[in-house]
Amino acid sequence: MTKGVVLHGTGGAWHVQCEHGDAVVAALRGKVKHASDVKLAVGDQVMLTQDAGSGWAIDEVLERKSVLSRREPGRARGERTIAANVDQVIVVFALREPEPHVAMLDRFLVIAESNALTARVIVNKVDLAGDEEARSLFGAYESIGYPLHITSARTGHGLEILRQQLQGRTSAITGPSGVGKSSLMNALYPGLSLRVGEISASVNKGRHTTVGAFLHPLPDGGFVVDTPGLREIGLWGVPSRGLDECFPEMRALKEECRFADCSHLAEPDCAVREALQRGAISSTRYESYQKLLSEALESERF
Ligand code: GDP
Ligand code: ZN
Numbered sequence: 001m002t003k004g005v006v007l008h009g010t011g012g013a014w015h016v017q018c019e020h021g022d023a024v025v026a027a028l029r030g031k032v033k034h035a036s037d038v039k040l041a042v043g044d045q046v047m048l049t050q051d052a053g054s055g056w057a058i059d060e061v062l063e064r065k066s067v068l069s070r071r072e073p074g075r076a077r078g079e080r081t082i083a084a085n086v087d088q089v090i091v092v093f094a095l096r097e098p099e100p101h102v103a104m105l106d107r108f109l110v111i112a113e114s115n116a117l118t119a120r121v122i123v124n125k126v127d128l129a130g131d132e133e134a135r136s137l138f139g140a141y142e143s144i145g146y147p148l149h150i151t152s153a154r155t156g157h158g159l160e161i162l163r164q165q166l167q168g169r170t171s172a173i174t175g176p177s178g179v180g181k182s183s184l185m186n187a188l189y190p191g192l193s194l195r196v197g198e199i200s201a202s203v204n205k206g207r208h209t210t211v212g213a214f215l216h217p218l219p220d221g222g223f224v225v226d227t228p229g230l231r232e233i234g235l236w237g238v239p240s241r242g243l244d245e246c247f248p249e250m251r252a253l254k255e256e257c258r259f260a261d262c263s264h265l266a267e268p269d270c271a272v273r274e275a276l277q278r279g280a281i282s283s284t285r286y287e288s289y290q291k292l293l294s295e296a297l298e299s300e301r302f
Contacts, residue, residue, distance in 0.1 A: 001047045001048065001049055001059070002018050002019065002020075002021075002047070002048045002049070002050075003018070003019045003045065003046070003047055003048075003062075004016035004017055004018040004019060004024070004026075004045070004046055004047075004048055005017050005019075005043065005044070005045055005046070005085075005215065005223070006040060006041065006042050006043060006044045006045075006046060006084075006215065007023060007042060007214065007215045007216075007217070007223075008042060008212060008213070008214050008215065009040065009042070009212060010212055012027060012028065013025050013026075013027065014026050014027070014028065014040065014046075014058060016046060016048060016056070016058070017215075017217055018048070024048070024056045025056065026046075026048055026055075026056035026057055026058050027055065027056070027057055027058070028040060028057075028058045029057045029058060029059055032058060032059060032060065032061060036061070038061065038064075039081065040058075040061060041067070041081045041082070041083055041084045041213070042083050042084070042212075042213040042214065042215040042225065042227070043083040043084040043085040043086060043170055043215055043223070043225065044061055044062070044064065044084045044085065045061070045062040045084075045085060046058045046059075046060060046061050046062065047059050047060040047062065064084045064085055065085050066084070066085055066086055066087070066115070066116065066117060067081050067082075067083070067084050067085075067086070067115065068081070068082045068083045068084075068086045068089070068115050068117060068172055068225070068230075069081045069082060069115060070082055070229055070233075070236050071114070071236055071237040071238065071239065072236075072237055080229070082172075082213065082225070082227055082229045082230060083170075083172060083213060083215065083225045083227065085170055086115075086117055086170050086171070086172050086225060087117075087118065087169040087170045087171065088117060088118045088119065088120060088165075088169055088170075088171050088172070089108070089111075089112035089115075089117050089118070089119045089120075089171075089172045089174065090119070090120050090122060090166075090171050090172065090173045090174070091105060091108040091109065091112070091119060091120070091121050091122065091174055091175050092122040092124055092173060092174070092175030092179050092180065092181050092184065093105055093121065093122065093123055093124070093138070093175055093176070093179055094123070094124050094125040094128075094176075094178070094179040094180055095123055095124070095125050095126055095128055095129045095133060095134050095137070096125055096128040096129055097125060097128065097178070098176060098178050098179065100123075100137060100138075101176070102137070102284055102288075103284070103287070103288050103291065104176060104234060105121065105141075106284075106285060106288035106289075106292070107234065107238065107288070107292065108174060108175070108233060108234075109121075109141075109146065109246075110238050110243070110246040110247070110288075110292060111233055111236055111238065113245070113246035113247075113248070114238060114239055114242075114246050117172075119146055120146060120147040120148070120149065120165065121138060121141050121142075121146050121147070121148050121149070122148075122149045122150075122151055122162065122175075122184070123137070123138050123148065123149070123150050123151070124151045124152065124153060124179055124180040124183075124184060125152060125153075125154070125179070125180055126150050126151060126152045126157055126158070127152040127154050127155050127157065131150055134150045135150070138150075140282055140285075144248050144249050144285075145248050147165075149161060149162050149165075151184065153180045153183035153184045153186075153187045154183075156187065159184070159187060159188055162184070162188065163188050163220070166188070166218060166222055166224070167218070167220050167221055167222050168220075168221045168222045169222045169223075170215070170222060170223045170224075170225065171222065171223070171224055171225065172224075172225040172230055173185070173224055173225070173226075173230075174230050174231075174233045176234070177231070185224065189218060189219055192216065192218075192219070212227070212228075213225070213226070213227035213228075213229065214226045214227065237296065237299060238292050238295070238296050239296060240293055240296035240297045240300055243289065243292060243293050243296060244263075244264060244272070244289070247285060247289055249275075249280075249281050249285065250264065250272050250281065250289065253271040253272050253275055253281075254271065254272065255271075256271035257269065257270050257271045257272065258270070263293070264289070265290065265293075272286075
């Protein structure tokens with residue numbers, strides 16, 4: 001038996017990176033398919049055997065450590081697994097071009113939190129404005145507990161530390177388009193030609209295949225998740241239940257609210273709103289909470 005990780009799959013042919021050696025193409029054995037209702041996803045760890053006819057087969061799917069799944073907004077129920085065994089979500093923003101939209105960052109972080117995944121924030125294009133401005137705009141996230149990386153794909157600033165954080169881990173890299181996700185990956189791993197975040201509308205023209213999810217092995221160990229679904233993360237739904245727990249600075253306080261099910265909107269003796277008044281919780285973060293909560297409640301009404 002060989003252990004491997006699923007890199008990509010189309011039409012029942014799964015590309016699996018073996019632990020020691022090359023990537024192989026394998027089919028899922030019928031008995032595995034029926035044994036569980038879990039659909040195989042990129043990042044899944046599997047056990048493989050080579051058949052006499054030299055084909056490879058997946059005999060077992062190992063238990064997942066984590067999943068990154070997409071909650072459909074609106075009336076659609078259920079979740080779709082984007083990738084399994086993701087170690088961290090890396091949210092990339094730019095200091096300029098495009099102008100950073102901090103409410104959007106909060107949404108990305110909530111999605112990471114709702115999947116119980118660690119997140120870090122990259123502020124790229126620091127060459128366009130400087131370290132000080134990056135810290136004044138995004139420093140608050142570091143205080144909340146999100147590691148902050150200030151980078152420039154153009155000058156190479158901050159890339160070495162980022163490389164160390166990607167090494168040996170499976171990372172889902174996301175952020176608005178144009179912030180430099182692909183440029184960062186290409187600056188870190190020249191020759192890998194990752195096109196993270198590219199919306200390749202033309203790829204499918206005239207073909208009936210879907211561009212699926214990919215897991216890219218990194219040269220110094222670890223993987224980067226690239227899927228069309230991840231590019232649309234701004235459209236993913238967020239849960240209303242437990243939304244406050246997706247804000248680490250609120251999570252720490254909610255025990256002190258008078259009501260256990262406090263929504264932190266209007267209830268008396270709310271520790272979250274008291275912290276807001278003291279300035280211990282930032283008003284932009286609180287506004288994001290309000291906005292995401294009303295959006296989630298609205299979509300759950302159907
Ligand atoms: P993506 O959509 O997030 O993958 O963004 P791209 O990597 O395609 O970059 C969008 C644009 O920003 C390109 O024109 C890049 O050359 C430019 N860019 C990327 N990183 C930097 C940076 O650190 N500094 C500057 N000044 N421009 C950058
Ligand atoms: Zn409260």
